[in-house]
Amino acid sequence: MEHSIFIHILSMLVIAIVAISLLRRVGLPPILAYLLTGVFSGPSGFHWFTQAQMHSVAELGVVLLMFSLGLEFSVPKLWSMRRTVFGLGSAQVTFTALIAGLVAYLFGQNMVAAVVIGSAVALSSTAIVLKLVNDQGWMRRRHGELSVSVLLFQDIAVVPLLIVLPLLSPSSEAMGAVEIAWGLFTGILAFLALMSFGKWILPRIFDEVARSRSNELFVLSTLVVVLVTGAFTQWLGLSMALGAFIAGMLLGESQYRRQLEADIRPFRDLLMGLFFISIGMLLNFAIVAEFWWQILLILIAVLMTKILVVFGLLKLGGEQFKVALSTAISLAQVGEFSFVVLALAVNYQLLETQMSTILVMVAVLSMSIAPWLVRHCVDIAAKIEGKTNSKDQMDEEFILPSPDDGDLVLILGYGRVGQTIARFLKTEAVPFVVLDLDPKRVSEARAAGEPVYFGDACKMGLLKQIGIRRASMVVITFGESRQVEDCLALSRKLAPETKIIVRTTDDAELENLTQAGATQVIPEKLEGSLMLVSQVLYKCGVPLPRIIKRLESERRNHYQYLHGFFTGAETDFTLELLHAVALDTGADAIGKKLTDIDWSQFHVEARAVRRKGEELSPPPDDWVFERRDIVMVVGKPRAIEAVEEHLLQG
Secondary structure, three states: HHHHHHHHHHHHHHHHHHHHHHHHHOOOOOHHHHHHHHHHHHOOOOOOOOHHHHHHHHHHHHHHHHEEEEEEHHHHHHOOHHHHHHHHHHHHHHHHHHHHHHHHHHHHHHHHHHHHHHHHHHHOOOHHHHHHHHHHOOOOHHHHHHHHHHHHHHHHHHHHHHHHHOOOOOOOOOOOHHHHHHHHHHHHHHHHHHHHHHHOHHHHHHHHHHHHHOHHHHHHHHHHHHHHHHHHHHHOOOOHHHHHHHHHHHHHHHOHHHHHHHHHHHHHHHHHHHHHHHHHHHOOOHHHHHHHHHHHHHHHHHHHHHHHHHHHHHHHOOOHHHHHHHHHHHOEEEEEOHHHHHHHHHOOOOOOOOHHHHHHHHHHHHHHHHHHHHHHHHHHHHHHHOOOOOOOOOOOOOOOOHHHHHHHHEOOOOOOOHHHHHHHHHOOOEEEEEOOOOOOHHHHHHHOOOEEOOOOOHHHHHHHHOOOOHHHEHHHHHHOOHHHHHHHHHHHHHHHEEEEEEEOEEEOOOOHHHHHHOOOEHHHHHHHHHHHHHHHHHHOOOOOOHHHHHHHHHHOOOOHHHOOOOOOOOOOOOOOOEEEOOOOOOOOOOOHHHHOOHHHHHHOOOEEEEEEEEEEOOOOOOOOOOOOEEEEEEEEEHHHHHHHHHHOOO
16 A cells, blocks of 8 residues: 555656646746646546645645745835835736636625635736746846735735635635634734744844854754744634744845745745645546636636736826836736635635636636746737837937047947946046836936937847947846856857956856956946045045055955955854864874865865964965964855864874
8 A cells, every 4th residue: 555655646746847848848837737737636537646636745845935935024124115006006916806706706706705706716826927027037027026916916916815704615614704704813813923032032033043054954944933923823723824924024034034945945845736736636537627617718708808907007007108018018917925824715615626627727828828828928919009119219320439539439328327328438538338128217318418319128020220339338237147157159250359358246156257248347336345445545645556456456356355254143043154164283284284185175274374463375385284373264154064074183
């Protein structure tokens, strides 16, 4: 029997792997592959497992998903976007849920089922839309910002649903307005209790865990916190996922957020896969075959309703036609949290299995076409408006400076950095041309007489037209790493001999960009630190030529002294740290040369050696360690721990 279960689990995993591989080739999300795996593994397929057998494990996937969502929940960010989040977001969810719920009620569903259906239809896919909008480089464009705002409110709206759904279950006592209000009040009390716990106790717990420098302990502590908070809210009669969300939100403002997200992701992805497999097991193809035309009609109705609601709200808010329609098309699909709502509704007996199967199939089909709709939303909106995408924005030809004016500088991106560079070039009478993708910024700059043109710097045709081959220098100023890489590769291909300067936030991609063809990479944060250092040294009386020499040396060495810092109470242990190892009597490294130790084996760098108050940086290869030497090493915490043990104990 046990052997048979093992074979079934293995077969299910193989189906999942094959399905994900095939669907990724055609650009479809992994969620659909998991649903397909559930169909094959469940009652409609080989009947290896039932949905009930998968439920307990799959529910943990929802718990971890809500914890991850809580980590991304930033109160300051939410407040800065409050008008679009709470204005547009709440209106979209309310109107869509009301329309869908009313239609469901008119077609014979009871009031509770209508509420569930309306709530499920109102939600869109955060995972699909955010990924595609980011891949397309639209996060800072207006329709991208509006889409993110609506998705953020939808994610928040899931939280009260997690509170209300268990209270509406027929297995519990009959619920009136007073009982539901009491349930919401209990949820608020749980929220306040967990907030107090998170404010005073959680930071101390994770400070101690971080000091231990044990990845295993960090992961274990994270899982325990998620499950304990989930168990607490379940004990109060609420959803486990609600407690996990609150725990994630509490830790989202801490310095451990990135580490927590990285540690929890493998568990979350695996368990969410099992959750979607369990949803796939709900699909009964006998029902699908019987109601196939109703499923297609509902799919079309859902897509059109969501598009019309979002488009109408944005037009009432004064948005441009193309922006409003692009946003509406991006949010037309049904989302992954809709599966969560439907699964909980079936579990609490709020929705019939037949209706759930129809809605799951509608959601699957809408998510299947979502990638195509999101990628082409701007083109579709432009065609409906009766204008093309590029010529509408750029209705005049490029006017380039005369070759007699001197070497041409091409600036790609006209944000804060691009405008500053252009201002100084103009002062020095150096001819330049700018390409930018923000239509408002371009129109304002052109009204002021600046040589700024609308266009995507990652398009070969535009770069040729704007004169990249006669430019002596190209300056890439936008910050999106994917766009920078694409633009750099294209610029280097079109102009092999041209100097290309790239601006980045930090030096995380410095080596990759240099290898890709950048003449020089300017990390904005690190250059800011160097400018501060130069002012400090100058005020301290250090001669200016010496300061310039030190700065140039730092740049040539790829900013090595701007990495690695001594640990503190709020240190991010995912970064490289600076650590001092004192060689006392009996240390194994005493008497050995610097080259006798394989530093690369430990993934650390011997930054400097101090002896009798003097520091040598970097130390020479023939340096022989003596008693009371202090070795300064830079690396990740676990690597530093290993090399310290090697230096002292051998």
